[in-house]
Amino acid sequence: MIIIGEKISVIAKKVREALANRDPKPLQELAMAQAKAGAHFIDVSIGPAEENGPELMDWAVKVVHEVVHKPLCLDTTNVKAMEAGLKAHNNQWGAPLVNSTSNEPERFPMMELAGKYNAKIIALTLGKGSIPADAEDRCVIASEIMARGMEYGVPMENIFLDPLILQIATMQDQGRQAIRAIKMFQQLNDPPMQTVVGLSNISNGAPKHVRPVINRNFLSMLLYEGLSAAIIDPLDKDMMDTVKTVEMILGKTMYAHSYLEM
Amino acid sequence: MALVIPKESYSGKIYEVQIGSGGKSVTIGGANALPFLSFEGVFPHKPAVALEIMDIAPTDWPETVQKAVSGASANPVSWAKFCQEQGADLVALRLLGTHPDQQNKSADEAARVAADVAAAIDVPLVILGSGQAEKDSQVLQAAAAATRGKNCAIGKAVEENYKTVAAAAMANDHKLIAMSQLDVNLAKQLNILLSQMGFAKEKIIMDPMSSALGYGLEYTYSVMERIRQAALLQNDPMMQTPIVCDIGLNVWKVKETIAPDAEMPEWGGLADRALAWEVISASGMLTAGADMLIMRHPGAAAKTKELIADLM
Known part of the structure; x- marks a missing residue:
């Protein structure tokens, strides 16, 4: 599974302050720790960044790439900031991942950027108005997004369909619908479409001690259905052990007594 | 519609491991596709063929192979030179004399033999213990120190002694042969x-515990x-380390390499049959992915090298 390390997020106070003060150290430490723990992409979330968005993203991409030679997942709703990030990204370490587009018109330019910069892109199956009711709804939205990808010259293998993970505490059936969607998304193309989730949304609103249990078990079910990537905390050892164990049981990696230490 | 040959795409590559130094050094590995599928990947190095010698006379070997080395096998140095003349890519010295059930030779004695052999040849040297794990840790430590700087491959490190054997290889800049009991996990x-x-995985050569045709080759x-x-x-x-197959060890135990003409006339003459048996066993291991073979009969080794040249 492709691991997208989620720790550099504007939601975290430490990161928010570092971004505001242009202090590279906290970002670089988080990036290095996540890369060491096995992250394939490092998410760089700067939020909407309405002031100085492009300059902020340009700075963040460069300071992270100074210490980590991995592709980055550029996370902002600000289109200009996204483009600045794509320009600053060092593609020598792999193509960047745009986070994200959806079926909402204000997110279409993100797909256009992915085509222009030959980037990979996360596509949330979320349309105008209400949230998708079930897996079938998500597939309809996914098809529209895929058609738009073709229009903008984004190859299907560069699109990661995201079923939109909703909180189980208030919408219990949506967890099951997301699992079904992961299976159905893959059938929308040959070779199968890639899929991704923002995992921890599933347990939003649940008590703190319950959240990791829900997250890990949900992830193992998604992986069984063929999930390709997840935005998770690679520093969470229990989470990484779950990933390694499921991949081993599914035969994607070879068993050895020390497989958890690899 | 034109025929399109389906191709597998691979994400991994076998590590390149160099043994020995100078013009006669040998590098194995480097492939990025399954064996001999040259239309799918690159194979920068041919599988290498080592000829086996021992620190004691090969009195346990069947007559056919004993005869093939009889002019030289009285002492390890002349035997090693003979193997080099026969075109071996490497010489593999098995220190069988150190086995407690053999002559129980001391580690120091074994180390002297290893150093003498290493000094007498230009081709790289593989140093193997007797297979008795406890004794091998002492023997291989001494032999590794005595051949320091020769960039040998030493082994076999097994579950019971891997720490000392690997430490000896590490301290003296040798490559390591690590053997497990016929089990991928x-x-x-x-x-x-x-x-x-702390032993670099790029310096390991894996021995899956190889066998011979008629002796469980299909498991290997x-x-x-x-x-x-x-x-x-x-x-x-x-899993990306090159693989060595120590086949001579088992080939010369099967009936087809031992039974005299009179006993099995329908099997063909023993001399040719036995030699062919070692070549066939070698070819099986090559198609499964062997990067290095350790063989006993110089004639069989030569035929195997021809086969490799034809396949590459």
């Missing part, structure tokens, strides 16, 4: 344990196939 585990003690074949799939298709860094 244990093979991976041993490589993990070696890396965790399956294990090697699975190892290569993990290495190349699943990009498993712990």
Whole structure:
């Protein structure tokens, strides 16, 4: 599974302050720790960044790439900031991942950027108005997004369909619908479409001690259905052990007594 | 419609391991596709053929192979030179005389032999213990120190002695042969344990515990196939070490290499039959992914090298 390390997020106070003060150290430490723990992409979330968005993203991409030679997942709703990030990204370490587009018109330019910069892109199956009711709804939205990808010259293998993970505490059936969607998304193309989730949304609103249990078990079910990537905390050892164990049981990696230490 | 040959795409690559130094050094590995599928990947190095010698006379070997080395096998140095003249890519010295059930020679004595042999040849040297794990840790430590700077491959490190054998290889800049008991998971585990003690995985040569035709070759074949799939298709860094097959050890135990003409007339003459048996066993291991073979009969080794040249 492709691991997208989620720790550099504007939601975290430490990161928010570092971004505001242009202090590279906290970002670089988080990036290095996540890369060491096995992250394939490092998410760089700067939020909407309405002031100085492009300059902020340009700075963040460069300071992270100074210490980590991995592709980055550029996370902002600000289109200009996204483009600045794509320009600053060092593609020598792999193509960047745009986070994200959806079926909402204000997110279409993100797909256009992915085509222009030959980037990979996360596509949330979320349309105008209400949230998708079930897996079938998500597939309809996914098809529209895929058609738009073709229009903008984004190859299907560069699109990661995201079923939109909703909180189980208030919408219990949506967890099951997301699992079904992961299976159905893959059938929308040959070779199968890639899929991704923002995992921890599933347990939003649940008590703190319950959240990791829900997250890990949900992830193992998604992986069984063929999930390709997840935005998770690679520093969470229990989470990484779950990933390694499921991949081993599914035969994607070879068993050895020390497989958890690899 | 034009025929399109389906091609597998691989994500992994076998590590390149160099043994010896100078013009006669040997590098194995480097492939990024399953054996001999040259239309799918690159194979920068041919599989290498080592000829086996011992620190004692080969009185236990069947007559056919004993005769093939009889002019030289009285002492390890002349035997090693003979192997080099016969075109061996490497010489593999098995210190069988150190086995407690053989002559129980001391580690120091073995180390002297190893140093003498290393000094007498230009081709790289493989140093093997007698297979008695406890004694091998002493013997291989001494032999590794005595051949320091020669960039030998020493082994076999097994579950019971891997720490001391790997430490000896590490301290004296040798490559390491790590053997597990015919099991993919244990093979991976041993490589993990070696890396965790600081031994570079890029310096390991894996011995899956090879066999001979008629002696369980098909088990080794399956294990090697699975190892290569993990290495190349699943990009498993712990499975990407080159593979050595120590085949002479078992080939010369099967009935087809021993039974005299009179006993089995329908099998054909023993001399040709026995030689062919070692070549056939070698070819099976090559198609399963062997990067290095350790063989006994110089004639069989020469035929195997011809086969490799034809296949590459």
